[in-house]
Amino acid sequence: MNDDRQRIKKDIKSMTLEQLKEDLVSRGEKAFRAKQMYEWMHVKLAEEFAEMTDLSKTLRENCASWYDYTCLKVVRVQESKIDGTKKFLFSLSDGNLVESVWMKYKHGNSVCISSQVGCRMGCRFCASTLDGLERNLLPSEMLEQVYAITRLTGERVSNVVVMGTGEPLDNYENLLRFIQLLTDENGLHISQRNVTVSTCGIVPRIYSLAGEKLQITLALSLHAPEDEKRRSLMPVANRYSIRELMEACRYYLEQTGRRITFEYSLAAGVNDSDEDAQKLAALAGPLNCHVNLIPVNPVKERDYAQSDRERVRAFRQKLEQNRVNATVRREMGRDIDGACGQLRRKHAQAAVNCNDD
Numbered sequence: 001m002n003d004d005r006q007r008i009k010k011d012i013k014s015m016t017l018e019q020l021k022e023d024l025v026s027r028g029e030k031a032f033r034a035k036q037m038y039e040w041m042h043v044k045l046a047e048e049f050a051e052m053t054d055l056s057k058t059l060r061e062n063c064a065s066w067y068d069y070t071c072l073k074v075v076r077v078q079e080s081k082i083d084g085t086k087k088f089l090f091s092l093s094d095g096n097l098v099e100s101v102w103m104k105y106k107h108g109n110s111v112c113i114s115s116q117v118g119c120r121m122g123c124r125f126c127a128s129t130l131d132g133l134e135r136n137l138l139p140s141e142m143l144e145q146v147y148a149i150t151r152l153t154g155e156r157v158s159n160v161v162v163m164g165t166g167e168p169l170d171n172y173e174n175l176l177r178f179i180q181l182l183t184d185e186n187g188l189h190i191s192q193r194n195v196t197v198s199t200c201g202i203v204p205r206i207y208s209l210a211g212e213k214l215q216i217t218l219a220l221s222l223h224a225p226e227d228e229k230r231r232s233l234m235p236v237a238n239r240y241s242i243r244e245l246m247e248a249c250r251y252y253l254e255q256t257g258r259r260i261t262f263e264y265s266l267a268a269g270v271n272d273s274d275e276d277a278q279k280l281a282a283l284a285g286p287l288n289c290h291v292n293l294i295p296v297n298p299v300k301e302r303d304y305a306q307s308d309r310e311r312v313r314a315f316r317q318k319l320e321q322n323r324v325n326a327t328v329r330r331e332m333g334r335d336i337d338g339a340c341g342q343l344r345r346k347h348a349q350a351a352v353n354c355n356d357d
């Protein structure tokens with residue numbers, strides 16, 4: 001009985017205001033209660049129903065029995081001594097761990113969130129995928145990474161990038177709901193233009209996303225300018241060719257009017273030659289893409305080495321000679337396991353080691 005009730009509990013923080021209204025009315029409550037509760041959850045960032053003091057105690061108790069209230073517990077915080085970047089390790093209600101990063105820039109604070117527990121895409125240089133996919137994150141669990149960090153830092157978040165662990169387009173419906181709630185005028189109301197979604201390039205989902213007509217920024221993890229090389233770095237390239245990807249990008253640009261960013265991680269001797277830069281420019285130029293160069297972050301289990309400064313500079317110069325805008329991503333939090341998935345992995349392994357002792 002108890003178990004059954006648990007299973008049918010709705011995840012209240014993943015519900016839209018409209019859905020919440022309908023649900024409360026169907027339980028005999030007044031519709032305006034939905035607005036009050038929504039504000040407690042998504043503006044005042046309440047951590048439990050008990051905080052919602054303008055609701056009767058009975059209603060608060062009933063809500064706790066009707067709904068699941070997603071809240072993340074912070075397990076660990078690491079702060080970079082170099083640039084103040086903070087990395088948070090959170091635990092979910094089922095004990096799974098996710099990590100999120102808080103970065104301070106002149107133009108505002110940015111949070112990088114995870115979209116899945118683990119990842120099944122298998123990119124060769126990435127730590128997040130080493131143990132495969134555990135499960136998708138709920139919209140509320142993505143939102144809570146932003147909310148928990150806002151509570152913990154006491155500072156407003158202005159930009160959200162979905163570039164942590166996981167492939168956001170592999171968790172498509174939950175991602176869309178997350179964006180809807182995050183940018184909702186009745187919630188935190190973060191501008192769609194300040195939201196970036198990074199994908200390894202699942203072509204059919206790029207078409208679907210284009211159809212949503214959002215004003216978010218799409219970042220495509222390209223990492224190689226030709227199929228064979230891309231396949232050696234990213235298994236997803238076996239499913240979709242660069243030609244198909246570029247067509248999807250063109251469609252996305254046409255439909256949304258939003259320029260796409262190409263992400264390109266530079267690994268020494270792998271994808272960082274002048275010839276690579278030339279080919280990359282030929283792809284980025286016609287689409288008017290911006291290129292974000294990321295010196296590959298060495299991961300213990302992988303043997304890719306960073307291109308040296310001079311190579312990165314020359315690569316960028318080659319792009320710019322071909323009239324392609326490129327920036328080298330500032331390496332935030334190098335001293336705190338900056339690369340995707342490293343903190344979560346380290347923590348999980350430490351736990352295993354403890355058990356072994």
Ligand code: SAH
Pocket residue numbers: 123125126127162163164165166167168198199200201219220221263264265294295296297298299339340
């Ligand atoms: N799944 C999404 C988002 C996750 S990773 C995607 O593939 O885009 C965010 C970016 O970091 C991606 O471009 C990814 O390829 C890159 N990345 C992952 N591990 C890296 C590493 N060790 N060094 C440099 N970039 C890395």
